[in-house]
Amino acid sequence: MGRAVAKHIAKRNAVIIGSRNLARAEAAAAEVGGAGSGDYLSASEQCDAALFAIPYSALATAGSLAEALSGKLVISMINPLKSEGGFLRRAAEGSSAAEELKALLPRSRVATAFNNIPAGYLKEDVVPPVDVLVAADSRGTYEEVAGLVAEIKEMRPLYAGPLDQARIVEGITALVLNLAKLNGTGALATRFSTRKG
Numbered sequence: 001m002g003r004a005v006a007k008h009i010a011k012r013n014a015v016i017i018g019s020r021n022l023a024r025a026e027a028a029a030a031e032v033g034g035a036g037s038g039d040y041l042s043a044s045e046q047c048d049a050a051l052f053a054i055p056y057s058a059l060a061t062a063g064s065l066a067e068a069l070s071g072k073l074v075i076s077m078i079n080p081l082k083s084e085g086g087f088l089r090r091a092a093e094g095s096s097a098a099e100e101l102k103a104l105l106p107r108s109r110v111a112t113a114f115n116n117i118p119a120g121y122l123k124e125d126v127v128p129p130v131d132v133l134v135a136a137d138s139r140g141t142y143e144e145v146a147g148l149v150a151e152i153k154e155m156r157p158l159y160a161g162p163l164d165q166a167r168i169v170e171g172i173t174a175l176v177l178n179l180a181k182l183n184g185t186g187a188l189a190t191r192f193s194t195r196k197g
């Protein structure tokens with residue numbers, strides 16, 4: 001998912017790919033048209049804004065980046081999900097991955113976005129029309145994220161409210177994955193309708 005988003009963002013921004021493996025980071029940067037690559041610490045030090053596309057189980061590793069990401073925008077797309085009897089549920093009980101990330105990065109402006117968009121939707125240059133739900137503690141942080149989202153044609157950013165609303169946003173991913181599986185629809189993404197008049 002990180003590579004999928006990076007490919008679009010790289011059209012207008014200098015993207016640096018971080019990885020635990022330098023060769024993998026370099027290959028991913030070449031694939032997406034990135035401007036550079038490095039380990040997570042070096043990528044965090046170089047960037048103005050960071051996108052976290054790692055599994056929920058790896059979230060704690062973000063703690064070591066707190067200093068490098070201090071004062072910066074951090075966007076989580078992490079969905080904390082667990083499977084129970086073939087059915088997905090949210091895993092971060094009483095919190096959200098985004099709030100847990102904020103606790104690890106207390107001096108960063110943390111938002112959640114892209115959670116409900118399957119990576120496959122981003123494969124082509126023109127993505128299907130989708131709504132990207134963004135939770136952030138200030139409207140200003142939302143606007144920064146919305147600016148990046150709106151660079152991707154056909155993606156509409158929508159403000160979902162403060163960061164604790166990430167619990168709902170992340171939960172919607174479980175919902176759409178369950179809906180797709182239970183109803184055989186193929187991958188689903190968020191898109192809200194508006195009635196004219």
Ligand SMILES: NC(=O)c1ccc[n+]([C@@H]2O[C@H](COP(=O)([O-])OP(=O)(O)OC[C@H]3O[C@@H](n4cnc5c(N)ncnc54)[C@H](OP(=O)(O)O)[C@@H]3O)[C@@H](O)[C@H]2O)c1
Pocket residue numbers: 001002018019020021024025052053054055056057058061077078079080114115116117118119120
């Ligand atoms: N896939 C989707 O359609 C989609 C859509 C929306 C949101 N998301 C969310 O985005 C996140 C990434 O999803 P994904 O499907 O891209 O997952 P993924 O391919 O399994 O993991 C993404 C990257 O995370 C890094 N990683 C894995 N374990 C790590 C660890 N212990 N410590 C540090 N880094 C680690 C790996 O990079 P290196 O090995 O290069 O270090 C890996 O390439 C998840 O939280 C998911 O819920 C996914």
